[in-house]
Amino acid sequence: MDIDLSRRTAIVTGSTAGIGFAAAVELARLGARVVVNGRDAQATAAALDRLRRLVPGAEGLAVAADLGTAAGAAALVEAVPKADILVNNVGIYEPKPALEIPDEDWMRLFEVNVMSGVRLSRAYMPGMMARRWGRVVFVSSESALQIPVEMVHYGLTKTAQLALSRGLAETAAGTGVTVNAVLPGPTRTEGVRGFLAKMAADQGVTEAEVEAAFIRENRPSSLIGRFATPEEVAAMIAYVCSPAASATSGAALRVDGGVVRAAA
Incomplete structure (x- = not known):
């Protein structure tokens, strides 16, 4: 199986901890130059240092930017103008009764969980398509399919990511660029x-x-x-970022431990 990602630049958003950090580590192990991202500069730099300890010789860059804003997305693109792999992992959640969620909370989750991926995909996909190779991955959730009653606004953003992922995959059809969504369960x-x-x-x-x-x-x-462990989810993310997954695009790939009761 071809899983060599040397000479590829991979951006993993929200990668100072959790699934994002595990994905960054796995991509670095496969040879990618990994861009680690978080909102806090100190935490982002510390995450890159930790990655380098885990993967000796790994190439990487730390970019602190709040991707829940247009300015933050622009700052990341300015720091890293070209990418071969984009993992849209950054996300936030909060439990709150559906009828008590104010407009600002709806918009805050949508800006971070959805618009960050919109802005970065819009920035990086044209270059990928011109070069005839690229990978875009949205880290969604089983909550996209089974909306949690205690976090309806979160579930909505995760469902939106599935629609966005499929639509972008259609946009990139025939270019060598794939777009997929990975759906973790409890991790x-x-x-x-x-x-x-x-x-x-x-x-x-x-x-x-x-x-x-x-x-x-x-x-x-x-x-x-x-x-699940973050590393188990990261293994799926790394696979769909690899040349071996060239025939997988527009897919919603579950890493949910079978939580969603569906055969497909």
Whole structure:
């Protein structure tokens, strides 16, 4: 299988931790020059240092920019004018009753989760198409297919990413550029681990017991019966970024542990 990404520049948005960082590490291991992004300059630089420790000899660049704004997206494009791979991973969420979500929260999640990908794809895809090779990946969620009642606005943005991904794949048809969406399910990121640890301490049980209860009560359709790891999700992202995935475009690829009860 051809998974050599040497001489390729890969941008991974929101990559200081979690799935984004794991994807950045995996792409670096495959030889890509990886652009690490976050809002905070210190945290972004620290993430790049950590990546270089994990992947000795890795080439990389840290670009701090708030991609929830047009100015932030423009700053990233100015710092990195050309990219071969774009992983639109940056995203935010918050639990809130649907009928209590104010306009500003709807717009804030849409700007970060959707418009960041719109702006960056618009900036980088023409160059990819002209060079006849490129990969764009949207990190969506199983929440795109099963809208969480406690986060309707988040679910809406993740569904929007699927429509955007498919539409951009149609736009790039026949150019050698592929566009796909990856849909993680419950994933044991740093934030989730902190949440589980707090719940375990509050309840006087182990983190493993809290995780098992969450799956049992909130994701009973899970076939793996556990949270995925960021590295498991990153493996799918890296695959669709590779030359080996040249016949995969316009797809919504689930890494949800079988949470979504569908055969396709």
